[in-house]
Amino acid sequence: MLEIRNLTKRFGDFEAVRDVSISVPDGAFLVLLGPSGCGKTTLLRMLAGLELPSAGQIVFDGKPVSDGDRNWTVDPARRNSGLVFQSYALWPHMSVRGNVDWPLKVMKMPKADRTRRVAEVLKLLDISQLADRYPNEISGGQQQRVAIARTIAPKPSVLLFDEPLSNLDAKLRVEMRTELMRLHRATGATTVYVTHDQIEAMTMATHVAVMNHGRVQQFGTPADLVDHPETAFVATFIGTPPNNMVPIVRNGTGYKVGGRYMPVTPPADDCLAMYRAEAMTLSDSEGETTLPMELVETSAIAGRMMVTGLRDGLRLTAIVERAPEARIGDTVQFCLPQRPDSWFGPDGERIG
Numbered sequence: 001m002l003e004i005r006n007l008t009k010r011f012g013d014f015e016a017v018r019d020v021s022i023s024v025p026d027g028a029f030l031v032l033l034g035p036s037g038c039g040k041t042t043l044l045r046m047l048a049g050l051e052l053p054s055a056g057q058i059v060f061d062g063k064p065v066s067d068g069d070r071n072w073t074v075d076p077a078r079r080n081s082g083l084v085f086q087s088y089a090l091w092p093h094m095s096v097r098g099n100v101d102w103p104l105k106v107m108k109m110p111k112a113d114r115t116r117r118v119a120e121v122l123k124l125l126d127i128s129q130l131a132d133r134y135p136n137e138i139s140g141g142q143q144q145r146v147a148i149a150r151t152i153a154p155k156p157s158v159l160l161f162d163e164p165l166s167n168l169d170a171k172l173r174v175e176m177r178t179e180l181m182r183l184h185r186a187t188g189a190t191t192v193y194v195t196h197d198q199i200e201a202m203t204m205a206t207h208v209a210v211m212n213h214g215r216v217q218q219f220g221t222p223a224d225l226v227d228h229p230e231t232a233f234v235a236t237f238i239g240t241p242p243n244n245m246v247p248i249v250r251n252g253t254g255y256k257v258g259g260r261y262m263p264v265t266p267p268a269d270d271c272l273a274m275y276r277a278e279a280m281t282l283s284d285s286e287g288e289t290t291l292p293m294e295l296v297e298t299s300a301i302a303g304r305m306m307v308t309g310l311r312d313g314l315r316l317t318a319i320v321e322r323a324p325e326a327r328i329g330d331t332v333q334f335c336l337p338q339r340p341d342s343w344f345g346p347d348g349e350r351i352g
């Protein structure tokens with residue numbers, strides 16, 4: 001339904017989006033996930049038609065809507081997509097009803113149909129009771145609901161969201177996440193959702209594209225990313241807590257793991273070993289595969305303890321049943337499992 005082919009966007013010499021290819025079926029919830037500055041907004045703006053690609057194509061429902069190679073794009077208003085920003089940008093002089101009605105008026109929808117549609121979307125977003133209020137008379141969370149109602153009113157076949165929840169407090173964010181998923185089921189619109197929050201991505205998405213420096217590092221289902229990260233970047237960006245990544249370096253005839261000789265057999269002389277936090281344990285005494293680390297953090301997580309240690313810039317997190325009997329700043333022995341969960345090369349690419 002939505003197909004992105006070799007899409008690139010340059011600003012002068014700088015490539016903000018590099019050769020991105022993704023396609024998702026009708027009704028998918030695609031999340032673009034990555035750190036600030038990785039090109040998410042630029043990619044979304046190209047999908048909305050607000051930015052012309054430097055190269056590559058965008059196809060909605062089998063119809064090309066942008067072609068960077070031919071310098072051609074369909075006007076934002078004529079591509080049947082709706083965009084919701086982080087800032088709500090409601091018309092301050094129009095009531096909630098007026099704001100939601102506005103795009104339908106622009107479309108020249110007959111009055112009776114408009115009245116029906118506005119009532120329908122206000123109900124869907126649970127804001128019918130606010131219809132006659134003005135934007136300055138409602139809360140930030142309610143304003144965001146109005147902005148979403150206004151965007152879905154014309155029934156766009158593609159819905160685009162750019163970090164729509166980042167201005168809301170933590171509790172409201174979790175509530176709105178559920179609301180947006182309900183909305184997605186109710187409208188069936190193919191959705192592209194931009195966020196830097198991996199928890200949002202993992203809970204909402206049917207498909208995730210993890211981006212870094214303008215490139216897609218990995219594209220797959222949330223389960224794919226957790227079970228089989230293809231790069232060290234993905235492995236350390238996904239998961240709560242993120243996976244541990246330990247450098248292993250050949251030294252003489254042996255290997256140093258986090259600076260200590262250990263009996264390991266890595267697939268290359270120089271690589272990164274990934275250990276899941278729940279696979280790590282703590283030990284009372286030093287052993288063949290333990291690393292002495294400074295205890296820097298402990299916190300309760302779902303009835304278990306998350307323990308973090310630091311050693312020469314290496315940070316390791318273990319999920320264990322009980323907190324160690326040590327204080328912050330003390331030395332704790334982190335015990336690496338026999339075999340890592342995955343190996344990555346020095347370039348960050350998965351080995352095996």
Ligand SMILES: Nc1ncnc2c1ncn2[C@@H]1O[C@H](COP(=O)(O)OP(=O)(O)O)[C@@H](O)[C@H]1O
Pocket residue numbers: 011014016034035036037038039040041042043
């Ligand atoms: N109009 C522009 N002119 C020049 N550089 C830009 C422009 N828009 C974005 N960039 C740059 O492109 C990169 C990606 O930006 P953006 O897509 O906004 O990232 P994200 O949304 O992932 O934080 C950034 O380095 C940003 O400074």
Ligand SMILES: [Mg+2]
Pocket residue numbers: 040041042
């Ligand atoms: Mg952005």
